[in-house]
Amino acid sequence: MKGKKLKIGIYELTGCAGDALMILNCEKELPAIFQAVDIQSFLMAKSDNIDDELDVALVEGSVTTEKEVEELKDIRKRSKIVVALGLCATVGGIQARFQDPQKWQENFRQVYGETKMELPAVVSKPIDAYIKVDFYLPGCPISKEQFLNFFTRVVKGAPPESYPQPVCVSCKYKENDCLLKNGLFCLGPLTADGCGAVCPSHNLPCVGCWGPVQGGNWTSEFYLLQDKGFSREFIKKKMANFAGTKLSEFWKQFDRRD
Amino acid sequence: MKVEKKTTLTKNPFLPDPARIVRVYPLTQDVKFFQVRLVDINKALAFQYHPGQFAMISILGAGEAPFSISSTPSRPGLLEFCIRKTGTITGAIFNLKENDLIGVRGPYGNGFPIEKMLGKDILIVMGGLGAAPLRSVLLYCLDNRDQFGRVILLHGAKCPAEMIFCQEFQDLKKREDLECYLTVDTDDTGQWEDNIGVVTTLFPKLKAINPEQTVSLVCGPPVMYKFVIQELLKLQIPKDQILMTLERRMKCGVGKCGHCAIDYIYTCLDGPVFTYWDVIHMRELI
C-alpha cells in the first residue's frame, strides 16, 4: 500500500511561509493528509527530508536568489507535477513590484548599501519565469478549503480543470451589495476567486491579494476608477500591489496608448 | 386559478447509472475504444437510443463529460465510445481498465433523423474523431441495409496511425453494398494502399450522386466542415439534407446548465445534430 502513495514535497522559496503554515493549519485533516500521501520533504513540518523523485511538488514563494533558481530547476527535474502555492509563487508577490532592473538596483542599494551578498540576489519573479508550472493555487495566503479541494483531487489522480472566475462571483454568492458600484476602490472583477470574497463580505473592498484573474478587463476598470475620482498614480499603484509580473505587458501597452 | 400540482418525481435525471467497462483498447495514440455495459441488466437492455445521440460519462473523483455513442442501437446491450485524451476527465478515463466502474446517463440530444433518411442514399463524410458519432449511424444503416438506398462512406485521417477503426473500415471495403473510400492526408508508412490527400480529394471518385435522393452526414474537426460543405453544395445536395453534429461545452445534457446555449436553443436538447440550413440561418452555430 505504501508504495502506491503519492510522493509529495513542499518547498519554500522567498515568501512569508504563510502558505506552508496554512497547510499545517488544516488540523482536522492533517492525519488524513499524512495517511493519503507520503510527504518526502516539508521543512516546516519535519526534519528527515529526502530530496528524491516526487509525484507532486508544492512550491511556495518567489524566486529572488540565484541559488533558488537552481533549487527550483532541481525540483522541476524531480517532480511529475509542480504546483505554484500562494501568490508569491504564482505572480511573484509584492516583492515583484519592481521589475525594471535599474530601479531594482537602486532600491537594492538603498536598502543594503554596497554590502556584498552571500546569496547573489535577482529581480523577484514567479516560479513560472524559470520552470513549467502545472497548477496554480494563488492566495495570500492560500485558503484552506481551496487547498484541501485541490489536494484531494490530486491524490485521487484528477487535478481539476481550471475555470477562472473573479472574486465578484463569490461576492454575489454571499449576496453583498457591490462596493465598486458604490464608488469604492474594489479590485474584485480583476482578481482570481478563491478566498470566497472575504473582504467585500466584511464591507472592505478587494485589494486583489489572489492575483489577476484570467480574462480580467484592466483597461475598463482603470477608466472606471478614474471616473470615480481616483488618480492615475493611485490606481496604478494599487493595481500593481498583488499583480506581480503578470501585468508588465499590460502596463507597457497601456502607457503607450495613453 | 391554477392549483399547484404535486409533481411526482420518479427519476432524477442527474443521477448516472453504474456501468462496467467490458473492453478497452487503443484506436490511435490518443484515442481509446471503450465498450461498457450498465450494471443493471434490465436497464442495459432498456437503454434505447438513436444514432447521433450522446451520453454523459462520469468518473469518480474527476467529473462528467459528454461523449457520442459509437455503437448502434441495432446491437443492444453494449454501449461503445471512442474517447480522445484531452484533459482531466478524459485523462482519468484513460487510466481505467476492463472491469472498472463508470457512471453513464443518457441518451441525450436529438440524434440523426432516421425516419427522414429511410429509403434515401446515405453519404457519410467523417474526419478524425468525427467517426465517433458517425460509426453509429453507419453500422445502423448496414444492419438495416434494405431500408436505405446507396450507402457511401468517406473517411479521412491525418496519417494511417491516426485512422480510427482503420481495420474495421478496411474490412468494410469488402462489402458490396457499401461504397467505402478511405484517405490519409499524408502516408508516413509507405504501406497505405488507399487515397492520399484530404477528405475532399475523395469526392471526384464518387459515382454519380442523385442530390435530391441523398442525405449527407458530416462530422469532423471544425476546418473540415467548410471544405466538405462546399463539395456537397457543388453536388447540389439540398441544404436541409446536409446533417452535421456540432460540439459545445456541456455540463448537464438535459437543458438546465446553460453551457451549450446557441442563441436561444440548447445544443444538448435541439442538437447536436443540425442541418446546414440551421447553420446558415442561426447566428451562432458556426
Place this chain on the structure above:
Amino acid sequence: MKIVKLKKSNLHPFLQAASQDAELWAPVRQKNNKHSFQPIKDFATIDLNYTRTILPPRKLFLPPQFNMFQASLQGYKEDFSHVSPKVIFGVHPCDLHGLLIFDEFHRQNFEDPYYLKAKENTLIFGHSCWPDDKCFCQSTNTHLVEEGYDLFFSELDDYYLVWIGSSRGDDCLRLAPELFDESLSEEDIKGYIAWQEKRNQAFKLKINFFAMPDLMELRYHHSLWEKLGQACLSCGSCSLVCPTCNCYNVQDQPLLSQDASNIQRCWDSCMLENYSAVAGGENFREKRSQRLKLWYTHKLQAYISKYGKPACVGCGRCIATCPVDINVFTVSRALEGEEVEAFWNRLAKEVNP
C-alpha cells in the same frame, strides 16, 4: 379568485400561525440600505419597505452552491439537504414572474428535482410594491400577477387585501380564520383601484420592450456590441443577480478519506471567459462582446423558444448591480440607436481611435 381582508396589526399573528412547521423568510434590511431575503426569528426585522433584494428569491430553491448527490463505487446517494419547508413572505410581482419562468424552465424536457422539490415545500406569499427609478416591470408586462403565489398581500392604508392563489394558500388562512375579514366594503374596492392607478403612473423607467426582438436581430452585427465588450468587466454580477438566469457548473469534490465524491452544483455565469470553451482550445465566446450578445439575446429577444417570451421581468437588478452600467435599460437605448453614456463613448474611442 377569493379575496379577503387582513388588518395590518394582524399580520404578525398570521405569519406566526402560517409558519409554524416551516422556516419563515422575508426581506430584511442589510448594510448600505440594501435588502435580502433572510430567515426570520423576530418579526420586527421584516422590512417590507423595499424595492428589490440583492439576490432574487431563486436562491431559496437552488442555492448558489449545493450538493446534488454523493457518488461512490457503491452507487449514488441523492442529497436534498437544501430542501426544507419554507414560507417566503414579501415577494414582489417581478420576482413571482421570475419564479414562474423558473417553474416552466425546470419542468420542461427533463424535470429538475432539485428545484421542483424545493418549490413543492415552499409557500409563497407575494406582496405589492412601489416602483423606484430602476423598476420597469410595467414595460415587461410583469407588474401584475395572476398566478405563481399561494397568497398575495396588496398593501393599502392600514390593511391588506389578501388574494388567495392556491388551495394551500386557502389552507393557511384556515389556520387563523379569526384574523381575516371576508367582506370587502365599497370603499375597500375603490381604495384598491385608486392605488392601482396611482402605481401605474409611478413608473419612471420605461423600455420599449416589444421592439427589442427586432432590434436585436437588426443590430446583431452593430459596433455597439464591441463597445459594450470593451467596457464589460466580465464580473458575472448581472447574471448572478438576475431572477431568470439558470446557468450552473458542476464539480466533483472527492472526500479525502473515503472513496466517494460530493457532486456539487454552483451558479455559473455566461459572462465568464471559459463558459463556452471546449476541448482542443476552441472557445465559442472568447470575446466579451459575444458573451454579452448571448445574455441580451436571452433577456431581450427570446429565451428558449418554448417560452415564447423574453426572460426579463423588469426587476432592475442588473441596473442596480453592473459597475459599468451595462444593463437592460442602457443596452435597449443603445439598440434604439442612442449613445447613452459618456463612459461608453470614451471606450468607443479606445476601440476605433
